[in-house]
Amino acid sequence: MTDTLAHGLSTGVQAMSLNLSAEQQQRLLDYMGLIQKWNKVYNLTALRDPAEMLTHHLLDSLTAIAPLTRHTLGEPIRVLDVGSGGGLPGVVLAICMPELHVTCVDTVAKKAAFVQQVAASLKLTNLKGLHARVESLTEPYQVICSRAFASLPDFVNWSRSALADGGVWMAMKGKHPQDEIDALPSDVKVFHVEPLTVPGLDVERCMVWLKPSLSLV
Numbered sequence: 001m002t003d004t005l006a007h008g009l010s011t012g013v014q015a016m017s018l019n020l021s022a023e024q025q026q027r028l029l030d031y032m033g034l035i036q037k038w039n040k041v042y043n044l045t046a047l048r049d050p051a052e053m054l055t056h057h058l059l060d061s062l063t064a065i066a067p068l069t070r071h072t073l074g075e076p077i078r079v080l081d082v083g084s085g086g087g088l089p090g091v092v093l094a095i096c097m098p099e100l101h102v103t104c105v106d107t108v109a110k111k112a113a114f115v116q117q118v119a120a121s122l123k124l125t126n127l128k129g130l131h132a133r134v135e136s137l138t139e140p141y142q143v144i145c146s147r148a149f150a151s152l153p154d155f156v157n158w159s160r161s162a163l164a165d166g167g168v169w170m171a172m173k174g175k176h177p178q179d180e181i182d183a184l185p186s187d188v189k190v191f192h193v194e195p196l197t198v199p200g201l202d203v204e205r206c207m208v209w210l211k212p213s214l215s216l217v
């Protein structure tokens with residue numbers, strides 16, 4: 001099974017043209033192993049089948065790497081993953097983009113504790129699990145991301161106090177969320193929507209990029 005998962009991961013990584021070392025791919029597999037091991041204790045995901053976890057969680061989260069890399073251009077910025085749960089996509093970002101400083105915030109204490117445990121086990125010094133409501137955060141992040149978290153209006157309204165000057169939001173969504181875009185506050189605008197393809201999954205996914213409309217970014 002382990003070999004099958006490793007093969008599925010490297011095939012997906014190639015399909016996405018990602019440049020990940022053998023060590024990074026092993027860490028991704030180790031992360032999946034930790035989710036499987038602790039899922040019952042921490043209640044991290046409804047998925048139990050490792051092959052499904054690979055496609056629906058790991059490969060799905062990996063689709064964020066290329067767009068985020070195009071945005072950061074290798075800068076060591078601070079990234080906040082809102083409603084990160086077991087660390088998706090935050091842990092994946094921390095593994096694949098070691099220059100980033102990634103904080104995964106969740107209101108559920110044991111989910112934040114799990115991310116802390118992942119950081120320690122996988123020696124990810126650029127990863128932190130934080131137990132808090134995102135609305136309470138004020139330290140600035142240059143990119144605030146989310147996956148399967150909330151509607152776009154709630155996402156930006158609840159996290160805007162943590163957005164750095166010139167910062168952007170990056171939301172991983174299913175099909176193009178026109179209704180949510182139409183309901184955004186007037187001082188937030190979408191500046192890019194890009195389709196995402198998850199290898200091995202026939203689903204609609206997109207990345208929605210947003211920023212305060214007065215920003216000069």
Ligand SMILES: C[S@@+](CC[C@H](N)C(=O)[O-])C[C@H]1O[C@@H](n2cnc3c(N)ncnc32)[C@H](O)[C@@H]1O
Nearest residue numbers: 083084085088105106107108133134147148149
């Ligand atoms: C559906 S889960 C998504 C988890 C993960 N991002 C993923 O893709 O698997 C949404 C998470 O948001 C967290 N959450 C809900 N409201 C929140 C808030 N105001 N601040 C921080 N986390 C919140 C929940 O505890 C839950 O773990």
